[in-house]
Amino acid sequence: MRRYKKTIIGSSLLLIILLMSCLYPLYGPADFNQKVLIHDENGRVIDRAPFPPSEEHWLGTTRNGEDVHWVLLYGVKFTLIAAFSVAVLRVIFGGIVGIIISLWAPFLKRYFKDFFLTMRYIPSILIAIILMIPIKFPDDVAISSIVTYQLIILVFIGFPSVTVFAADITDELLKTSFVQSSYLMGAGNFHIIKRQLLPYMRSYGILFTVQQILSTLQIIMQLSIFELFLGGANRAGIFGYDDPYGRPKLASMSYEWAGLIGQNFTEFTQMPWIVFAPLLGFFVLILIINMIKKELENNILGVQLMKTKRKRKKEKPLPAAQTHTGKFDFLHD
Template sequence: MRLRTYQRTKISLGILLVLLIASILYDYIGPEDYRSMLDQLYDNNGNVLENPPYPPSKEYILGTDRDGRDNLLLILDGLKYTIAAVLIVSLARVALGAAMGIITETWAPFIKPFVQAFFLPFQYIPLLLLAVILMDAVIFTFNEIPVIVKIEYQLIVLFLLGFPAVFFFTADLVKEISTKSYVTSSALLGGSKFHIIKIQILPHLKPHLVLLIVQQVLQTLQILMGLALFQLFLGGRHEEKIYNTHYPKSITNELAGLTGQNFWTLKSAPWVAFSSLGLLLIIFILVIVIKNEIITNMESQTTQSGISVPKIKQRDLEGDAGNITPAKFIPIKQKVLDQ
């Protein structure tokens, strides 16, 4: 795949990289205003003017949440956790799933039915429901489990949810490629399995694996969004008082968690939920743009490769048409007698 043909992909990746860098730098050079909750606003006489959440203004571009914390700074703080979790899970799924698929289909295809039987529930139960069931006991309740342990456990669960699909997709694709004539010819000529995988199979797998990574990013984002609605935030949750009331909040402030914890403010203070939800939608759109461009280029390359061969054959026939004369044809019986 030539990079110069992926202009929209490079622009989308550039935007995502800028957002990630801004979130990482926030910990070092950014203000900490979001951690100091604002109280009620008073006038000079001590009368209450307004209660949080405060709407967008010059001081707070995206407004504040129910604690009076700056939404923009909250998003900058949690964005890196969202992107890091999604990338780690997606890359791990494709790397391990594809490797296991290639190894199983090449050296031990008899194991595939047993693996398929083991992961059978993943094919009939919605992935979000499985995630809720597996995470509920560890993440939902307020406990003293360290945050890093909760994050590691959630990443493992998210990895397992997508591993079967990647494994079976890669195994089936390797099986299909192995039936091609050039692969069987290479095997008949004495090519080792490592040679066939490196020279014959991997070049065809690479575009599909890149597309698979992008698809896993979208799926992981969707699952995180669904988990947040069940208040299963990345890293767990904690409670803080808001005018003598409690509500669960994400410890890491990742985007899905911010959206889930503020989902019920859509009617009373829509800017609180739409601040993080809007950025999530932007990320979704950027990833979908990357996905669509990869699919378009893969289809165009497949079409070109399918048309080029017939054209070459047609030109050869047209070039020989002028040289075909009756004198060049020898009857079969005459040819046998002459010999």
């Protein structure tokens, strides 16, 4: 447990933040303590949102008068759940397909790589934008349908790299002497998966899931700059951003953190607290997850190397005639 001290601390912090956000309806104001106008004793308007940080509004308010710290507490759950869900689905589906290709259809690996070769040269964000533009201005579409479609696109973008990675790892494990020994003793592919591959793939899966969380957070952030928010956009917009054609600036419907940054990134010069708070929070999330990733890399890869060495020491050397890695040679008297 000492080797995973940072992982435990980081995971605990993320869990606490997630629980606070999920329980927001029990303690937080439904309108995010909204205050648009301030009146004097005579009822005249003397000030209007956004308001800078103060004792009443710790992190200030948005242009719509919503308290920033309440908005952040409410919206972080959508950022964390979306990133974690996409990462897990990528690893599960990509890992299964990668193992199947490596064990039962190795000839498909080359075609699979060639088919998705273009995704190595075309930025993932460009593919995501093209696929998500149709739902930027949905008509009578349920939020659940929008979110489902967005998650499918995000999973699809990372699916090829995870599949190739899983297939490469499986190929390397199949070359090890302990797996070859199992094949020589008559083990089938399902036995190899259960007894030989899963203990290794489970550890790699945890590490790669954390890596995919970081990748998902990055692409969600980039999408928000193009007003492609998780959960869709609020057509009511943001006060004070109407363009010459009368179209309001879109706002995130879910208040997730990447969306808050994307809709307010132009506020740096005028009202920096509106964008600085979610940006700092997003940076802290990435810092925690990256800390977990580095510790897992140092520990998991080191442990796997030690396990491989121990298994090799325990194995008895096989006769030279039985060390083939391809087809078997039958010996006759």
